[in-house]
Amino acid sequence: MRVVIIGQGYVGLTITAGAVGAGHEVVGIDKSKSVVDSLNGGRSHIEGISNTLVADAIKNGLYRATTSFEASSKADIVVIAVPTPLDSSGLPDLSLLESACDSLAPNLNEKTLVINESTSFAGTLRNIIAKRIKDINPKVQFFAVSPERVDPGNEQFGVKNTPRLVGGITAESTDLAIAFYSTFCDNVVRVSSPEVAESAKLLENTFRYVNIGFISEFAQLMNAMNIPVSEVIAAASTKPYGFMPFFPNVGIGGHCIPVDPLYLQKNAEDVGVKSRFIALSESLNHEMPEYCVKRLEDIHGELKGKSVLVVGVSYKPNIADTRETPAEHVIALLRKAGAVVSWHDPLVSTFNGESSSPIEGNYELAVVLVNHGNLDMKSWRRGPIYCVNAMKDNSQWIPILGSRNLK
Ligand SMILES: NC(=O)c1ccc[n+]([C@@H]2O[C@H](COP(=O)([O-])OP(=O)(O)OC[C@H]3O[C@@H](n4cnc5c(N)ncnc54)[C@H](O)[C@@H]3O)[C@@H](O)[C@H]2O)c1
Numbered sequence: 001m002r003v004v005i006i007g008q009g010y011v012g013l014t015i016t017a018g019a020v021g022a023g024h025e026v027v028g029i030d031k032s033k034s035v036v037d038s039l040n041g042g043r044s045h046i047e048g049i050s051n052t053l054v055a056d057a058i059k060n061g062l063y064r065a066t067t068s069f070e071a072s073s074k075a076d077i078v079v080i081a082v083p084t085p086l087d088s089s090g091l092p093d094l095s096l097l098e099s100a101c102d103s104l105a106p107n108l109n110e111k112t113l114v115i116n117e118s119t120s121f122a123g124t125l126r127n128i129i130a131k132r133i134k135d136i137n138p139k140v141q142f143f144a145v146s147p148e149r150v151d152p153g154n155e156q157f158g159v160k161n162t163p164r165l166v167g168g169i170t171a172e173s174t175d176l177a178i179a180f181y182s183t184f185c186d187n188v189v190r191v192s193s194p195e196v197a198e199s200a201k202l203l204e205n206t207f208r209y210v211n212i213g214f215i216s217e218f219a220q221l222m223n224a225m226n227i228p229v230s231e232v233i234a235a236a237s238t239k240p241y242g243f244m245p246f247f248p249n250v251g252i253g254g255h256c257i258p259v260d261p262l263y264l265q266k267n268a269e270d271v272g273v274k275s276r277f278i279a280l281s282e283s284l285n286h287e288m289p290e291y292c293v294k295r296l297e298d299i300h301g302e303l304k305g306k307s308v309l310v311v312g313v314s315y316k317p318n319i320a321d322t323r324e325t326p327a328e329h330v331i332a333l334l335r336k337a338g339a340v341v342s343w344h345d346p347l348v349s350t351f352n353g354e355s356s357s358p359i360e361g362n363y364e365l366a367v368v369l370v371n372h373g374n375l376d377m378k379s380w381r382r383g384p385i386y387c388v389n390a391m392k393d394n395s396q397w398i399p400i401l402g403s404r405n406l407k
Contacts, residue, residue, distance in 0.1 A: 251326025253315025312370025
């Protein structure tokens, strides 16, 4: 198949790799010239997609990247995978998705299937994407949603073995989308409408959002009662059914978990239903950086004038993505408490206009927020190393949230 994938980021490039692997001819469209130039030079900017994979796909004539939307005129399949963030008021911002539709629409032919993989609220495919494209180009008739479930850095589950939901605007659209994804996904699940697929994605991520909020609150309770929360979670996890462990952390980050529930909230507001769990979890999740810094002060003592190295500023291990990272709040709060803060991350070279500092500095304490696989603290010679949770193989690190008895 001739496939065009709009957006060559975490999601778009992952699907590109899957489609190329199945022998499809893929054109990756991205509005960023530097992304396009780097990909055409055989360099991947996404963890889990190797340079070799990109370079081989180009060499075999199966892939090229471009900033031009012209290629979509010959496509059998167009996949949209562009960011769907929140605006400055915390509301869904579909401007990039809308602009992708507007650029795409004039080039499409009547046989092309347009698939949206970007996360958005229920109704986006039908009322925004299809409507917008058809207003510009009425002959386009096939539209489907297949929400992306990629978990960057996850070595166990990838495009092939993660079941994929597909919901089309008509049965024929769904059939076409299933035929496409079945070429590189083991398990493609048909749902009855795009709204079911869109809502399922929001349910999955809101489920995590709410449970992370709950476990954060639970950790605060356990800490106040001096009961080791990690051990409690491990104990509860021995129940073989009806329990799924979540782990307290310094906060939530990335482009999905802090954002997607607010897309669900928009659906709720539109139909006049209260979304109390989302609002409560939002405040619980957002107060965690402050709680962690306060805990650090309780354990270590006053931070004023102390030289602190924050280690790991991306939002999760083994990923360079710093979008919505709670590290930003932790650093700001430590500085507010009077600490002199530097940060180190083996995967992130610059962040918020500052550069990663070496571990071998003149620091009095380190706080590991994210423990990347290639993080090497062996050259740390100074004061204590704190971490957020009890971490395996690092028993000398002092957990801020968690298992060490403080009394
Ligand atoms: N990153 C994840 O783990 C993940 C997982 C599941 C779903 N999602 C969803 O997938 C979508 C894409 O996220 P991502 O993480 O891949 O984003 P990303 O920022 O990694 O990549 C998006 C790319 O799209 C390009 N782009 C933006 N607007 C464009 C336009 N109008 N035309 C062409 N290119 C454009 C950007 O330059 C960028 O390279 C979002 O809706 C996100 O919520 C992300």
